[in-house]
Amino acid sequence: MKVLIVDDEKHVREGINLLGEWEQNGITEIYEASNGEEAIQLIRTLRPEIIFSDMKMPKMDGTQLLEWIKENQPTSKTIVVTGYDDYHYMRKAIHSGSSDYLLKPVDPEILNQTLAKVVKEWRKEEEERNSKTTSYQLINEMKPVYRDRKLTQLLNSDNLKEEWYEEFGFSKAQKYLVALVRINRKAIEAFRGDRDLTYFTLLNVMNEILQEKECGIAFRYLANKGEIVIVFWNQFTHIEELLERIYKAILNVINVSCHIAVGIEVDKRDKLMNSYQHAKEVLLNSNILADEKSKVYRQDVIQPQVLKNLFAYSSEIELAIQAGETRAFEELIGKIAKDYTEGHYLSWGQLLQLENEYLVISNRWYEHFHITGKIPKHIEYRVDQFFNHNGTFQLQDYIGRTIREISIFLRKIKRKTVRKSNNVIYEIEKYLEANFDRDVKLQEISNHFYISREYISRKFKQEFNVNISDYIVKIRINRAKALLKNSELKIYEIANMVGYQDDKYFRKVFKKVEGVTPNEFRELHIIQK
Secondary structure (H helix, E strand, O other): OEEEEEOOOHHHHHHHHHHOOOHHHOOOEEEEEOOHHHHHHHHHHHOOOEEEEOOOOOOOOHHHHHHHHHHHOOOOEEEEEEOOOOHHHHHHHHHOOOOEEEEOOOOHHHHHHHHHHHHHHHHHHHHHHHHHHHHHHHOOOOHHHHHHHHHHHHHOOOOOOHHHHHHOOOOOOOOEEEEEEEOOHHHHHOOOOOHHHHHHHHHHHHHHHHHHHOOEEEEEOOOOOOEEEEEEOOOHHHHHHHHHHHHHHHHHHHOOOOOEEEEEEEOOHHHHHHHHHHHHHHHHHOEOOOOOOOOEEEOOOOOOOOOOOHHHHHHHHHHHHHHOOHHHHHHHHHHHHHHHOHHHOOEHHHHHHHHHHHHHHHHHHHHHOOOOOOOOOOHHHHHHOOEOOOOOEOHHHHHHHHHHHHHHHHHHHHHHHHHHHHHHHHHHHHHHHHOOOOOOOHHHHHHHHOOOHHHHHHHHHHHHOOOHHHHHHHHHHHHHHHHHOOOOOOHHHHHHHOOOOOHHHHHHHHHHHHOOOHHHHHHHHHHHO
16 A cells, blocks of 8 residues: 655654654555645656645645645545644635644554554455446446446547437537436435445336426436436426426335436437536525425526534533533524524535544544543434425424434443543552652542542542642651661762652651651661661
């Protein structure tokens, strides 16, 4: 495997190169680039599996580079490394397909945990890609899949032979229009999870209606999961009526509502992607809270959405976690729901972004507390279950699921905290034993064990019946007593060895604890010996 490190600061590139556990993760080649343009040249030549990238760079910044990678090298896994702890940058990284987001200076442990995770994800996806390739080769002669592949190529403006269009009944026309049908998880569950049977059945339903009017063809769009595309070349004044028939036919067959969006008309076959993209935007803009009987959407002009983002609530989420009570989250979620559904409007695109950001934040908090059992990342599968028979989103059920997941998370934190509180005080004792010869501050212990100073003081006193400073004195005096038995060591030398720079102060403390001076203790020990 190959890795590319992109950063305009040489010392950052060298640091990542030095800190990475490359061999353990099967990485044999490491390359570097100082900006996005240089990185693109290397990516085109080397096709690296893993790419580390800064966000702010000269010539071409990280956002532009990530978008280019997403478009031209989508199989590569990207990890953003930046000095900007800002949800704006994090959001850009996530929506550009980045696998993770690391802050400078890079923590070696976090770097290698992220590296191992990303390598594992890439290998799993590579297995799936290879498996799909093998499957396509095996069923290449099967007519439905063959047709879907060729028409998917057509939509993506790949050059196809003219006879192939004729073979599929694709007529030449002055105008074309694309409609997009979203096949959700519930539709597939209606066929007991058999995805191929789902598409086979629904395509038969759609093409029977289209062939009746000799106006278009429907096919499974293999470039995106969960999509059927309909290309119209006739009956443009009756398209919405035909799509209503298709919508109701699907509903009658499987008792599941599948949303349909209509694109714009185009005058050439090589512009079909423009119509498809318009339909996609219409779908993403559709109001999933609207309780309408039909879920066929059309907009002649797309108004760009101003999407809210969950990262804006990061500080409030942190406060709710610190409170440790589900009630705190219920109030926060109520506020977020009100913000997101203003005017009783919530778009499909906004819901997908909300769920994506919720999963990112959730999994980061799971990692923060080192808790296993993270929430799965199948976004559309997670939200599909909250659409009712008519295809309307059930907001309160969705909120209820979210609160249940958060409650489970808070219970796990509490259980972990109980176990930690039973063990951490003894870990602190070991820490003091190892560092008795220097001035260990309470704040240092707090930072080291991620526990408040007040909690440490209270629990330590409960467990050992003495405060931490007196416990350190006890350790020092016991070590000093052992050293005093060696008559060759000077008193001031022993004082330094047990953490006292002033031997006079050491003598004073020793006498207060033992009732005798260090010299008297030594004499008593020698006499007894």
